[in-house]
Amino acid sequence: MPSGQPSSEERDRIVEATFACLAEPHEGPVHVSAILTRAEVSSRAFYRHFESKDDLFLAMLGQVTERLAVELDEIAGPDAAGGPDPLTRLRAWLDRMFTLASDTELHPYLAVVDCDEMRSAKGYRDAREQSRARRESSLVDILAMGREDGSFPLTEPESDAIAIAALVSRELTSARIYDPAQIPVARARVERFALRALGVVVANTVGSDTTAQ
The missing domain is CATH 1.10.357 (Tetracycline Repressor; domain 2)
Structure with missing residues (x-):
């Protein structure tokens, strides 16, 4: 993969982690920090793929x-x-x-x-x-x-x-x-x-x- 190109595997991990976080019982909104922990990625990795949590949610719906x-x-x-x-x-x-x-x-x-x-x-x-x-x-x-x-x-x-x-x-x-x-x-x-x-x-x-x- 060329240097600086976002990893599709990394993006998939974020999406799957978000699905898992939302599917589990929880109080209040799911925070990006919880998603990052679940996906084992950094905030920098998150923003390489998504502009915001809303952007992530819309991408999941489309997928x-x-x-x-x-x-x-x-x-x-x-x-x-x-x-x-x-x-x-x-x-x-x-x-x-x-x-x-x-x-x-x-x-x-x-x-x-x-x-x-x-x-x-x-x-x-x-x-x-x-x-x-x-x-x-x-x-x-x-x-x-x-x-x-x-x-x-x-x-x-x-x-x-x-x-x-x-x-x-x-x-x-x-x-x-x-x-x-x-x-x-x-x-x-x-x-x-x-x-x-x-x-x-x-x-x-x-x-x-x-x-x-």
């Missing part, structure tokens, strides 16, 4: 959001498993979102970036809105595919993506979602809503076609 968004992009992309069928892609998108409730690797990070201290960071609201739009962009693409091929005849991709994603978020933050048995129930509830809103026609139990009930 977690991008990680999830990349996975969702793969569902909407041309090489997605299940082929080009928009309904298959929509269901896969919902599946991935609802696995967050039981994803032991990613869920703790999502909980941290939604905590009160993170929310108090200067610029958090705007960054959160950008993160929401980034995450939903793949859903917009899927709905647009469905509008184009007629499988989602009633869709307005931009507004419908917001509505579907908002319902997903509400279900994922509900207390009942922490009961594993309720995850598929909540997932099915969102799908029923989405199919009705999009005007999807599905086969009923006797073999004829009907709009999703």
